[in-house]
Amino acid sequence: MTTIDLKILDPRLADVLPAYATPGSAGLDLRAALDAPLVLAPRDSALIPTGLSIHIGDPGLAAMLLPRSGLGHKHGIVLGNLVGLIDSDYQGPLMVSCWNRGREAFTVQPMERIAQMVIVPVVQAAFRVVESFGASQRGDGGFGSTGTA
Numbered sequence: 399m400t401t402i403d404l405k406i407l408d409p410r411l412a413d414v415l416p417a418y419a420t421p422g423s424a425g426l427d428l429r430a431a432l433d434a435p436l437v438l439a440p441r442d443s444a445l446i447p448t449g450l451s452i453h454i455g456d457p458g459l460a461a462m463l464l465p466r467s468g469l470g471h472k473h474g475i476v477l478g479n480l481v482g483l484i485d486s487d488y489q490g491p492l493m494v495s496c497w498n499r500g501r502e503a504f505t506v507q508p509m510e511r512i513a514q515m516v517i518v519p520v521v522q523a524a525f526r527v528v529e530s531f532g533a534s535q536r537g538d539g540g541f542g543s544t545g546t547a
């Protein structure tokens with residue numbers, strides 16, 4: 399298990415820190431550190447604090463914020479940036495852009511679990527400028543070049 403520094407910005411989080419729900423979980427649920435319910439009208443989005451900050455510290459790691467499948471599928475509550483990427487050197491508050499892509503208003507309750515965070519490995523690459531690439535089977539084919547069947 400990797401250890402990551404975490405600051406509690408909102409004391410309500412102290413008892414409900416992000417944790418893996420099952421031994422095999424990949425995601426850690428993040429909560430809406432709101433003082434009052436927040437109504438998201440259809441197509442509205444809001445930047446919601448999680449009450450936490452983390453400093454991953456290792457450039458070989460990052461965190462990704464993803465929707466929770468239940469909220470996304472049943473209520474249309476996904477992320478305004480589709481996926482949130484937390485850099486390893488970021489130390490500010492963890493924020494979730496909550497987007498109601500559904501047809502009905504949705505009320506986010508204070509401390510509700512609104513998104514999930516996955517810690518992922520990262521490879522930082524340097525670029526070597528070349529005039530031509532070595533041959534590959536795909537070459538420049540893309541965007542459906544292999545067909546659908």
Ligand SMILES: O=c1ccn([C@H]2C[C@H](O)[C@@H](COP(=O)(O)OP(=O)(O)OP(=O)(O)O)O2)c(=O)[nH]1
Pocket residue numbers: 463479481482483484485486488491492493494495
């Ligand atoms: O859903 C998100 C996405 C990002 N961040 C924080 C952590 C991340 O490291 C930082 C910058 O994110 P990103 O690089 O995606 O945004 P940007 O628009 O490129 O901002 P910047 O110019 O600060 O890099 O904002 C969040 O708290 N939540």
Ligand SMILES: [Mg+2]
Pocket residue numbers: none
């Ligand atoms: Mg950026």
